[in-house]
Amino acid sequence: MCNGINGDCNPRDGAVAKEARQNLRERAEQLLQATTATDREGRKLLHELSVYQIELEMQNEELRRAQEEIEASLTRYRELFELVPVGYLILDKGMIKEANLTAAELLRTPRVALAQRPLSQFIASEHQDLYYLCCQRPFDSCQTRSIELQMVRPGGDRFWALLSGLPAPGEETCAPGCRITLTDISERKLAEEQQRIAAVAFESREGMLVTDTNGHILRVNRAFTQVTGYSPEEAVGRTPALLHSGRHDPAFYRAMWEAIRREGHWEGQIWNRRKGGEIYLEWLSISAVRDPAGGVSHYLAAFSDISEPRAAERKMLELAFYDPLTGLPNRRLLLDRLQQSVVSAERNGQYGALLLLDLDRFKTLNDSLGHPAGDQILIETARRLSGALRDTDTAARIGGDEYVVVLEDLGPEEIAAAASAEAIAEKLRAALEPPFGLNGESRHISACVGITLFCSRGQGMESLLQQAELAIYQAKEAGRDCVRFYCASMQEAVDARAALEIGLRRALVKDELLLFYQPQVDGDGRLTGAEALLRWQPAGQGMVSPAAFIPAAEENGLIIPIGRWVLETACRRLALWGKDPATRDLQLAVNISARQFHQTDFVAQVRGALDQSGADPSRLKLELTESLVVRDMNLVIQTMRELRNIGVGFSMDDFGTGYSSLAYLKRLPLDQLKIDQSFVRGIPEDPDDCAIAQAVIALGRSLRLHVIAEGVETEDQRVFLTQQGCTAFQGYLFGRPGLPDVIETMARSRNLFPLSSHEVSHGQTL
Ligand code: C2E
């Protein structure tokens, strides 16, 4: 064996050992190198580990600090949310989800009670629409929406609030979910209101000026300029010494300023000078205006010119609020008083009443007796009405012959209140009963009264007046001289009238009108002509009588086109009759309504209808009524004369029902009087009717006018009228109104109505 270390082996052994040593060394070196590398890696790792640990700790620290900051900020936010002087609400579909303390306080409702209540419950009823409108419209991109409205607290107490809303993220409108701030702006509103009032007050009838503490004029009002003659431009910046008249010595002004300094106020008479140099006396009042700290900030002077007679001022007031003819309150003052009465009725739970009184046939009287007599009637009526009322009741004249009486305190029961109102209405009518002395004659004047009751503010002033008007309308319909209450059925009647108007317009366009003809005969029963009577046949319905639609057509003006149609149709018929020997001598009477006659081109219309048709003017007879001729008598006469000149004749229809007076009858170029059927109806039983018919016939004879009786239904009537000297007739006895061929057949058969020989001979003797 060889001891390799000390090298005393064989050479081969020595080489091996050397190689092994070499390997060993290399391995040792490798090991050494590896150990060193690992050691370095390890140390590096250790180092990194410790750095990482430090960073981690730092991050932890930061996190903790951030956490603390978030908590502090949350606390601050909470405090802000609770204590900010603006109400803050979070809504979900209009329901309050969360509210801050201020909101709860503003709404005077504990927070728990606020939760889940709709915010709308706190909005005043008159502003609900505004609230919904504002909250439900889409928001413009990212804009808050603000509205000012009145809110109501649980006790009913109100305040003005500014609501500003922001939609919840992702929402388009305020409604489903949003945040709302709520600010009490009552004080600002009050200040604004006071400012507005102050502005109005400043523009009062008194002259006013405001100066600073140095006496320089800052502002003047319109009345200042009116009294002094100085415009605002001329006065502002100057001192009131501008107006000094020289009539007061310095001691006067010193004493005045001392009083203002001492008491803050002075008033008295003072002579001032206008811009034009004229000196005038005014009543001046100066007040010191103080700022919140108590110091004087301005002076306010108000004055009125007292050199002008006070009477002029009073007169102006009177003109503004009183009817100059009767001295009663006018419509303006009435509406004001009515408003007060309605408010007080609601407050006291008492009924009040509005009475509208309208004189019967005043227009006819006014036109026929002359306007001075008409004025006398109005003044006397006012005097009698006022005399019949309590001091607390208001009587007013609101135009023409319409008077209004407002009654208060009629008690809490509707029926009893109505009874009291009716009793007072009757008392008023009774006051008008004694005859009125006019132009040396005594006249009876009657009136209709329309009544409507009120007890709550819900009824507007104008609508109350309209209701009373409807009631009056009923009273007139019922034959005048009576009292009627407003009721809902009247409204229905008004609606029906509106429907009638629509129907009539359609009738004109759709050719639904037609003319009927009723025979007129002479004393021998011989056909002399006919009266054209209008009919309306709406599609699929029965015939409508003109009595049902002519008054409405008169009121709404449709009578103008309707009347034109009647004239043209009647003239065409007349022209046709003119071509036939059997009918060419027939007269045709056409009814003309007042409104139609008073058109400025009425003569041209009649002429046009005659020319176009080729009808003979002397065969046309226009039937007028008394109410038509009493208005603008001279004009009426002129129109009638113009038509007469071309051959047209005139008959006075319904004679005796209007305002009959010999004076006008004598002046009118009439051909015929038509005794109204209401008098014929009572013949021969009713002595009054007999007497009236007799009088009309006698009147006709003395005025050399023909007289025709209409509505003759019985042989007795015909006999009586004939005996009195009536020579023309119309009525069911001789034929009902019908289509034109009835007249034509009758004419061709030369129809003589069966008269007894006695009457015929009697008729012939006249
Ligand atoms: P009025 O002009 O006095 O016509 C007479 C009315 O008495 C007609 O009614 C006629 O049918 C009716 N009558 C005729 N004989 C008798 C009778 O023996 N007994 C009874 N109880 N009645 C009789 P109508 O056709 O209903 O006309 C009513 C009123 O309508 C007319 O009264 C007239 O004022 C108006 N009117 C008719 N047609 C027209 C028209 O074309 N224009 C205008 N403005 N008014 C017309």
Ligand code: MG
């Ligand atoms: Mg007639």
Ligand code: MG
């Ligand atoms: Mg008549």
